[in-house]
Amino acid sequence: MKAEIGWSTAIATGRDDIDDQHRKIIDFLKILGATSSAEYENKAVDDVIDGLSDYVKMHFKHEESLMDSFDYDERDKHKRIHAGFVEKLDGINRDDLHNGSGSEKLFFIIYNWLVTHIVSIDRIMIAKMNGEYDDGIGSETVHKQTGIVIENAYELAARIMNVNLQTSSTTDDSHKKRILYDISTSTERLINLMELADSRVQVSGCSNFQLKRLGEIRHALTKSADSLAVTAAKKIVRLCSDILSGKQGIPLGIGDILRRQMGRVASLAAVIGGLDAMSSTAKSAAIEANELAGKILEMELGSAASLQDFDIVEK
Known part of the structure; x- marks a missing residue:
């Protein structure tokens, strides 16, 4: 079931x-919410996502034209935030959506990003454009909102750690698969919350207690991201090994598939702090996955791929 969503004066x-x-x-999100499982499987949902993506880009251009029409001091930052969201939207894994596993994640990314962005960014822009922004009141509000974001992230981090403990106590493969999916989606949510928290702290600062909270959250996030990186990399290794051994043929579009999957490993590595900050298990798995993926890409495209191509190492 998708979350109930709708417009609110709030x-x-x-x-x-x-x-x-x-x-x-x-x-657009309501349409996605009404899309049946069969429509996800037959890729009819792609048209809706394409329409959503085009509309979001048009909307951002409209907002940015407004930014350029007055002396908006956070214009560049606001545009970077837009660009980051477009990148996430364009990076949606259509394969996950087609089998239904990514639909809830899509809802969270778009709806929660939109609400947070409107409340914490767009409203301030409009107030400044209208000459109604009170920096004193605004700062107090921002501090409160920063605290809420940090506490939400802390609660989610605690939940992820508790769910992680369940993986070692279950022998049921289907149950373990559900747990791992829960950890994966929750970690994605936590990454989004931490990005928001970090950006707000850079602007408005936070208390020592909140800094301690952020440290604890980051520790939990790093552990979870490291575990997910191992799982994602090993999945790539299995796929590539099967192809290289002749166990299966080269699937159509394997290059795009591998680039998306390696992109996920790279994103998780970035959350952890780079390749060298990963655990030895995760680092080895990522390197092996990249080497094998490079061989497959070379077979398909006639050009080698390296770790740097996948942005796993710092440039």
């Missing part, structure tokens, strides 16, 4: 053109 910016466009984005 996320209105007070500017009709922006609010109308935000409503339209939510309408």
Whole structure:
């Protein structure tokens, strides 16, 4: 079941053109929520996602034209945030959506990002454009919101650690698979929350207690990301090994598949702090996955791939 979503005056910016466009984005999400499992499997959902992506990009261009129309001091930062979200949207794994496993993640990424962005970024932009922004009141509000984000992240990190403990106590493969999926989606949510928390702390600062909380959250996130990196890398190793051994043929579009999968490993490595910060198990698995993926890409494309191509190592 998808989360119930809809427009609310609680996320209105007070500017009709922006609010109308935000409503339209939510309408796209409603369509995705009404999409049946069969439609996910036959890829009919791709048209909706493409429409959503095109509309979001148009909306961002509209907002950015407004930013350029007045002396907006956070213009560059706001545009970078837009670009980062477009990158995430374009990076949606369609294969996961087609088998239904990525639909909940898609909802979380878009809906929660949109709500957070409207409340913490767009409203301030509109207030500044209208000359109504009170920096004193705004700062107090930002501090409170930062605290809420950190506490939400802390609660989610604790939940991930508790769920992680269940993996060692279950022998049921199907149950373990559900647990691992839960950890994966929760970790993605935590990564998003930590990105938001870090950006807010850089702007408004936080208390020593909150800094301690952030350290504990980051520790839990690193452990979870490391474990997920091992799982993701080993999945690539198995696929590539089967192809190289002749156990299976080269699937159509294998290059795109491997680049997406290696991109996920690279993203997890970045969360951990880079290849050298990963555990020895995760690092070895990532390197092996990359080497084998490079061989497959060379077979398909006639060009070798390296760790650097997948952005796993710092440049």
